[in-house]
Amino acid sequence: MERVRVFVNPRSGFGFSPSALKAISETWEDEQTELTFQYSHSAEDGSRKARRAVEEGIDTILVMGGDGMINSIGGALLDTEATLGVIPAGSGNGFARHFNIPLPAEQAARALRKAKRRRIDVGLAAGRPFFVTCSMAWDAAIVRTFEKFPFRGPLPYVFAGVYELFDYHPQPLEVELDGDRMHLDPPLVFTVANLTQYGNNACIAPHAQADDGRLEMVYMPNRDAPRFFTNLHRLFDRTLDTLPGVLTRSFRHMCVRRENADPLQMDGELVDAPRSVEVEVRPGALTVLVPDAE
Numbered sequence: 001m002e003r004v005r006v007f008v009n010p011r012s013g014f015g016f017s018p019s020a021l022k023a024i025s026e027t028w029e030d031e032q033t034e035l036t037f038q039y040s041h042s043a044e045d046g047s048r049k050a051r052r053a054v055e056e057g058i059d060t061i062l063v064m065g066g067d068g069m070i071n072s073i074g075g076a077l078l079d080t081e082a083t084l085g086v087i088p089a090g091s092g093n094g095f096a097r098h099f100n101i102p103l104p105a106e107q108a109a110r111a112l113r114k115a116k117r118r119r120i121d122v123g124l125a126a127g128r129p130f131f132v133t134c135s136m137a138w139d140a141a142i143v144r145t146f147e148k149f150p151f152r153g154p155l156p157y158v159f160a161g162v163y164e165l166f167d168y169h170p171q172p173l174e175v176e177l178d179g180d181r182m183h184l185d186p187p188l189v190f191t192v193a194n195l196t197q198y199g200n201n202a203c204i205a206p207h208a209q210a211d212d213g214r215l216e217m218v219y220m221p222n223r224d225a226p227r228f229f230t231n232l233h234r235l236f237d238r239t240l241d242t243l244p245g246v247l248t249r250s251f252r253h254m255c256v257r258r259e260n261a262d263p264l265q266m267d268g269e270l271v272d273a274p275r276s277v278e279v280e281v282r283p284g285a286l287t288v289l290v291p292d293a294e
């Protein structure tokens with residue numbers, strides 16, 4: 001008997017869709033599967049309930065949510081026998097888009113039912129896991145403004161990006177990357193990617209692979225902001241890494257020293273962090289459901 005638990009955010013608009021819940025029941029319930037549903041009211045609540053589900057011996061946890069919700073629940077599944085499946089219901093859905101999980105919940109439920117289990121790498125920054133991206137420059141500051149918007153979706157990200165161009169205070173970084181030291185002038189973009197995109201098909205690290213045992217650092221100095229903004233389409237046509245001024249480096253362990261403490265963006269959520277931040281990869285730490293390419 002396979003035991004499957006679905007985590008749902010009860011706030012409407014964040015994955016609470018009766019038709020999607022019905023589709024999951026129809027696709028997943030059979031004699032060999034025990035299917036249960038549970039509300040997750042917050043990141044802490046989700047994390048606690050996911051830990052309990054693992055202790056109870058649940059085999060598969062399906063999360064109906066965006067990257068932040070996936071992070072809070074998936075973080076409890078690291079190095080366990082439990083598998084994470086994602087039914088996309090977020091604003092950016094970077095995780096789901098990376099793995100070609102269909103965005104309509106009904107289709108995702110069907111695709112995950114036939115999906116393969118795959119171990120993927122997990123990033124750790126300041127001791128906290130991330131699955132998609134972690135940023136520490138303008139690309140992180142955007143989230144600060146995005147969080148204040150009364151509604152979510154791609155459009156608030158655009159407004160937040162423009163607003164933070166005026167409010168963001170760049171600071172230089174001292175970086176140690178697998179033993180190599182470098183001084184980086186104040187960044188516009190400083191992202192560590194485990195998967196290819198922030199979400200909404202904005203591919204910050206087009207060559208990132210989920211299971212190569214490595215993370216990708218993507219840096220662009222603040223002085224190159226005009227070039228970045230006149231080439232924004234390169235995020236979406238997956239060629240940002242070839243834009244002059246963009247530095248991409250693949251690594252296993254990184255230490256970043258900043259002049260001042262500043263929050264990190266981790267899978268779309270802001271997380272407080274000290275001046276000095278250690279980032280490393282945990283190879284194959286999470287098992288996920290990945291649909292076969294059609």
Ligand SMILES: Nc1ncnc2c1ncn2[C@@H]1O[C@H](COP(=O)(O)OP(=O)(O)OP(=O)(O)O)[C@@H](O)[C@H]1O
Nearest residue numbers: 040042043046065066067068069090091092093268
């Ligand atoms: N486990 C959880 N249960 C309930 N709410 C959560 C949980 N984790 C995070 N949240 C909150 O739910 C809201 C929606 O987050 P979620 O990650 O699902 O979607 P999103 O941020 O709109 O999409 P994305 O991260 O893909 O851009 C946010 O306010 C987030 O802080």
